[in-house]
Amino acid sequence: MDSKYLDLLAQKYDSEEKVANEIINLEAILNLPKGTEHFVSDLHGEYQAFQHVLRNGSGNVKVKIKDLFKDELQEKELNEFATLVYYPEEKLQLIKSNFSSKQELREWYIEIIERMLKLVAYASSKYTRSKLRRALPKQFIYIIEELLYKTDEFTNKKEYYAKMVDQVIALGQADKLIIGLAYTTQRLVVDHLHVVGDIYDRGPDPHKIVDTLIDYHSVDIQWGNHDALWIGAFAGSKVCLANIIRICARYNNLDIIEDVYGINLRPLLNLAEKYYDDNPVFRPKRISDETLTEQEQLQITKIHQAISMIQFKLESPIIKRRPCFEMEDRLLLEKVDYKNKTATIHGITYALENTCFATIDPEQPDRLLDEEQQVMDKLLFSIQHSEKLARHMNFLMKKGSLYLQYNGNLLIHGCIPLEENGDMKKMEIEGKSYAGRDLLDVFEQYLRHAFANPDETDDFATDMVWYLWTGENSSLFGKREMTTFERYFIKEKETHKERKNPYYYLREDEEMCGRMLAEFDLDPEHGRIINGHTPVKEIDGEDPIKANGKMIVIDGGFSKAYQSTTGIAGYTLLYNSYGMQLVAHQKFNSKEEVLSNGTDVLSVKRLVDEELERKKVRETNIGEKLSQEIANLNSLRKHRYME
Numbered sequence: 001m002d003s004k005y006l007d008l009l010a011q012k013y014d015s016e017e018k019v020a021n022e023i024i025n026l027e028a029i030l031n032l033p034k035g036t037e038h039f040v041s042d043l044h045g046e047y048q049a050f051q052h053v054l055r056n057g058s059g060n061v062k063v064k065i066k067d068l069f070k071d072e073l074q075e076k077e078l079n080e081f082a083t084l085v086y087y088p089e090e091k092l093q094l095i096k097s098n099f100s101s102k103q104e105l106r107e108w109y110i111e112i113i114e115r116m117l118k119l120v121a122y123a124s125s126k127y128t129r130s131k132l133r134r135a136l137p138k139q140f141i142y143i144i145e146e147l148l149y150k151t152d153e154f155t156n157k158k159e160y161y162a163k164m165v166d167q168v169i170a171l172g173q174a175d176k177l178i179i180g181l182a183y184t185t186q187r188l189v190v191d192h193l194h195v196v197g198d199i200y201d202r203g204p205d206p207h208k209i210v211d212t213l214i215d216y217h218s219v220d221i222q223w224g225n226h227d228a229l230w231i232g233a234f235a236g237s238k239v240c241l242a243n244i245i246r247i248c249a250r251y252n253n254l255d256i257i258e259d260v261y262g263i264n265l266r267p268l269l270n271l272a273e274k275y276y277d278d279n280p281v282f283r284p285k286r287i288s289d290e291t292l293t294e295q296e297q298l299q300i301t302k303i304h305q306a307i308s309m310i311q312f313k314l315e316s317p318i319i320k321r322r323p324c325f326e327m328e329d330r331l332l333l334e335k336v337d338y339k340n341k342t343a344t345i346h347g348i349t350y351a352l353e354n355t356c357f358a359t360i361d362p363e364q365p366d367r368l369l370d371e372e373q374q375v376m377d378k379l380l381f382s383i384q385h386s387e388k389l390a391r392h393m394n395f396l397m398k399k400g401s402l403y404l405q406y407n408g409n410l411l412i413h414g415c416i417p418l419e420e421n422g423d424m425k426k427m428e429i430e431g432k433s434y435a436g437r438d439l440l441d442v443f444e445q446y447l448r449h450a451f452a453n454p455d456e457t458d459d460f461a462t463d464m465v466w467y468l469w470t471g472e473n474s475s476l477f478g479k480r481e482m483t484t485f486e487r488y489f490i491k492e493k494e495t496h497k498e499r500k501n502p503y504y505y506l507r508e509d510e511e512m513c514g515r516m517l518a519e520f521d522l523d524p525e526h527g528r529i530i531n532g533h534t535p536v537k538e539i540d541g542e543d544p545i546k547a548n549g550k551m552i553v554i555d556g557g558f559s560k561a562y563q564s565t566t567g568i569a570g571y572t573l574l575y576n577s578y579g580m581q582l583v584a585h586q587k588f589n590s591k592e593e594v595l596s597n598g599t600d601v602l603s604v605k606r607l608v609d610e611e612l613e614r615k616k617v618r619e620t621n622i623g624e625k626l627s628q629e630i631a632n633l634n635s636l637r638k639h640r641y642m643e
């Protein structure tokens with residue numbers, strides 16, 4: 001071992017006892033059961049539903065409550081208590097309004113505090129005390145620890161404990177203590193969270209999800225295609241920017257752009273008002289409850305058209321300057337016969353409907369009008385100067401990656417591009433050929449380069465981020481082409497089809513999954529691939545657990561827009577020391593509903609795999625790091641304190 005490193009270590013552990021202490025501590029931790037990992041994906045802006053699964057730990061909180069109290073509490077009381085743990089602030093208000101006397105309330109407090117303490121003790125039983133301490137509400141650490149670790153076999157301290165709780169209540173601190181204990185429980189049931197992509201688009205509150213993740217105790221993200229699109233916009237890609245605005249308009253979410261991220265849409269609106277009219281296919285999708293006025297709908301419809309046409313125009317020069325993207329098929333504006341309103345695609349001529357080509361010069365269909373150019377310049381400037389967006393995108397970059405190997409599993413949003421015969425699909429980039437893991441690594445390098453150089457807007461790296469959104473070989477997209485243009489303007493459904501990469505049927509095969517795991521240096525025998533991106537249609541009998549459990553697809557439709565296709569409201573995956581369980585969530589209506597009638601979203605658990613022996617920290621990624629630390633400490637001990 002490097003002697004300089006030992007010197008540094010010796011500064012921290014400046015006596016043999018200190019070194020020994022730390023070794024004892026770490027060795028002991030290695031023998032604890034592994035922490036619970038929680039996987040979610042395709043959240044698509046559905047903050048409330050996401051909050052709910054986070055707060056109930058995908059049903060884990062309820063399990064713990066039942067374990068502890070099933071003999072003493074009725075079903076209704078169990079549910080009430082669970083709701084108190086999920087939404088302590090609101091539930092406390094509701095419950096407290098039912099008490100008529102102070103005495104009644106006081107008795108209730110005593111009972112609930114006792115119950116909460118039992119729950120925290122149980123939920124933390126597989127963690128160290130120091131980990132529990134970190135999860136406790138700061139202002140109550142001392143009191144909670146006293147109450148949690150009360151060992152009063154000689155009953156000398158009975159009154160002392162009772163007085164403590166009494167005083168908490170008398171001094172008006174009971175609510176805060178209960179709230180703190182509820183959040184501690186939530187935090188303890190999930191040790192680490194994985195978000196397997198697609199936080200953004202379609203739903204109303206992606207920013208609130210990111211804010212929650214920023215404050216979350218332990219999290220990583222595997223970017224989804226929609227997340228990459230937002231990163232791309234912030235990194236300077238105008239075509240990515242046009243796409244995010246288009247999708248926000250389509251789903252009636254322009255306030256995310258305008259109010260949340262502070263981007264002025266006025267110039268775009270002016271342009272839209274000037275060139276566009278009503279158009280049925282560009283009307284916003286009605287997925288939010290609030291009703292828009294006719295005037296507002298019309299405005300969005302016009303913006304939607306304006307930004308879509310800008311998007312189509314912006315795609316063209318990129319396709320032309322990047323032959324390696326092999327996207328010439330997508331030069332659709334050039335395939336249009338503007339006089340006859342038809343387009344010839346793959347040799348077939350189709351009539352175009354609901355067109356909005358007012359800003360198109362048929363001679364140069366991809367030329368932006370000066371006005372369009374100016375609008376995009378302004379939009380790009382303000383998106384790149386949005387402080388809030390900067391904070392959110394920096395976070396996605398810091399915690400995110402294209403894929404992740406974690407505790408033996410491969411986490412990836414979309415796919416590993418494959419040939420039909422199962423070979424890794426090759427892509428030629430700047431004169432070099434890449435496939436499999438190398439391809440994904442080079443994609444990630446470009447994305448990071450683009451992000452680090454926001455002033456370069458037309459360079460290869462920035463174009464590459466757009467390719468990740470829509471290119472055939474993109475591991476995030478995984479389809480032959482994105483048929484946005486066709487779906488707006490052509491009636492014939494055959495043109496809407498987006499052919500999937502062979503990965504999506506090959507992943508049903510166990511051996512193929514093993515090959516992909518091996519490509520990422522993971523053990524095919526024990527590892528699994530955790531995927532998002534393609535909604536699993538339970539409604540049609542599709543199984544999210546594929547390839548004999550080697551492949552788990554957890555896109556179950558948090559996105560309300562997709563729930564009618566999937567038939568459920570999202571999957572989450574839990575991986576604790578006993579094994580893996582997939583949880584299928586039923587439709588989540590609202591927090592208010594949970595609060596008022598105590599009903600929880602019914603979740604159905606399915607066992608993916610049961611460990612024969614409980615998995616320990618030693619066998620995890622963190623365990624590996626700790627073992628390395630132990631080795632270093634042993635070497636310090638040997639070379640500095642024993643020789």
Ligand SMILES: O=P(O)(O)OC[C@H]1O[C@](O)(COP(=O)(O)O)[C@@H](O)[C@@H]1O
Nearest residue numbers: 198225226479482483484498533534
């Ligand atoms: O349902 P919408 O809003 O039209 O979006 C459809 C588009 O979204 C995509 O499915 C990509 O989004 P996902 O990553 O959520 O699948 C495209 O392939 C498709 O063109």
Ligand SMILES: [Mn+2]
Nearest residue numbers: 198224225533
């Ligand atoms: Mn996706």
